[in-house]
Amino acid sequence: MAFSELLDQVGSLGWFQGLQTVALVVPIMWLNTHSLVENFSGAVPSHRCWAPLLDNSTAQASGLEALGPEALLAVSIPLGPNHGPHQCRRFRHPQWQLLDPNATATNWSEAATEPCVDGWVYDHSTFTSTIVAEWDLVCDSQALKTMAQFIFLAGVLVGAAIFGRASDRWLAESARWLLMTGRLEKGLQELQRVAAINGKRAVRDTLTKEVLLSALQEELSVSQAPSSLCTLFRTPGLRLRTCASTPSWFAFGFTFYGLALDLQALDSNIFLFQVLIGVLDIPVKIGTLMLLRCLGRRPIQAASLVLSGLCILANVLVPLEMRYLRSALTLLGLECISVTFTCMTIYTGELFPTVLRMTATGLSQVGARGGAILAPLVRLLGKHHPTLPLLVYGAVPVLSSVTVLLLPETQSLPLPDTIQDVQNQAVKKATPRTREHPVVRSTQF
Incomplete structure (x- = not known):
């Protein structure tokens, strides 16, 4: 008789195995949810530079709002690579010539622009709050979002090494492993517990150390090597x-x-x-x-x-x-x-x-x-x-x-x-x- 036959006697598929599966699945589900939540908490909303003509209440009170937000946006923010408002640069001064019907949106030089020195304006229609908008992890700082993911995943690896041993305390040790490494007393206790939970009480009472020794004599003789x-x-x-x-x-x-x-x-x-x-x-x-x-x-x-x-x-x-x-x-x-x-x-x-x-x-x-x-x-x-x-x-x-x-x-x-x-x-x-x-x-x- 080998270990598989012992497992059949104590119950190879019963309440014990079901409880162990639940104990494993529940924390894994939470971990995966936490791992992927940054798709939303770290989402990058649409953004542009803060511009005085658009976002300064004093400028809006001067009557410029009569031009309309599209016109003010055109003279304040250059076009970006995606043909929308540039996400990382703004005009140093309003480019009023762009309002000329004969002018094109590309009639400006790089020297006329500057970075978003006054911050950014974010679109909150889809994501009301993200770490990107809160800490301005865009443009020259966009690599910091990647570093945040790097640090989180590195923490998962370190945490697994530190708390892996602690997790062995929500779960039973493998009876097969205990027996193969010579820990007969502990292995016997685990098998008896499996039999009790699976309703095999008669088997639990007859399962002794002598039975294990006789059943696994060959396996134990070759499994003691460290x-x-x-x-x-x-x-x-x-x-x-x-x-x-x-x-x-x-x-x-x-x-x-x-x-x-x-x-x-x-x-x-x-x-x-x-x-x-x-x-x-x-x-x-x-x-x-x-x-x-x-x-x-x-x-x-x-x-x-x-x-x-x-x-x-x-x-x-x-x-x-x-x-x-x-x-x-x-x-x-x-x-x-x-x-x-x-x-x-x-x-x-x-x-x-x-x-x-x-x-x-x-x-x-x-x-x-x-x-x-x-x-x-x-x-x-x-x-x-x-x-x-x-x-x-x-x-x-x-x-x-x-x-x-x-x-x-x-x-x-x-x-x-x-x-x-x-x-x-x-x-x-x-x-x-x-x-x-x-x-x-x-x-x-």
Whole structure:
């Protein structure tokens, strides 16, 4: 009898597993909401320089308002690159000659303008208050908004390292991990608690330390070797899996947060767009689980990375005027990268043995957080050319898909408990033979 059979006896799917899932899902939902709220709290409203003729009550009382706001705007604010009022410059003095019917809006020199030395006027029709309008994070200070996102995402990474241990206190420790690392007493207590919550009281009373020792004698004999983060790189098989899986996590964090935290750049309704992302994400994840049963882990992960990158790169060729097509491609790219995340979460757990599974997952999360931290900084490349950020966001997932091909397929394989199990999988792949009955449950959906 192996651990999977013990788990069947105490209840492999019952109230205990349901409560654990809820305990995990609730905080994750709040975290994701908090991560994406800057699309709204940090939105950049339409703005222009403060101009005396338009915004000074004394000037308005002088009778100039008879000219109308459009005329006063034309003589006070030059046209910007988008053929609307310039967002970062104003005329040093009113350009009355622009009111001449024969004059054109371009009849002015750069020397006649100056920065917004008196501040900005913001359009509050869509966003009544944002950090951008409150702290004037526009024009020469627009990079500070990107730095704010960088600092927030860096704080998430630091917080995960500091409070990760504290979180182990809303949740039960893995009984499988406890047993594989030789903590029989604690593992027995966890299994007994699972049996009690799942209504298997008879099993709880018969489950003893002696039963565990006899059932897991073989596994315990090979799982006592100390394992740590360094073990992931010392063992050849684990080193390959670690180095080949981490780029996918990095690509996910880099691409997802690079796009999802800059929805306003699509020039569409970000409220509707955010709703669409959330609504579509549920069926996409369910569909991913179904595809994993049919096609396996490696092809799904590689294909989703490639598709997400191609959708983003395609936007480089789409004119800015075709904003609905650009939005559709971005949405498709985000959902493809969501497929990648779902696949990676399952795939990573199956690639590494129980004694190192959470260590490997933690390292993978560091890779994802590292990508997320760098993602906002890439948007600064837009100063040099507007398509550069998209090129980078699209190229990273396409390139990272190559490393997925180095990973073994884990569909229908036994879930490895020890480092030796991983090595045995590599040997069986190198020397095909009649497959023996696995000692643990198959990892298929």
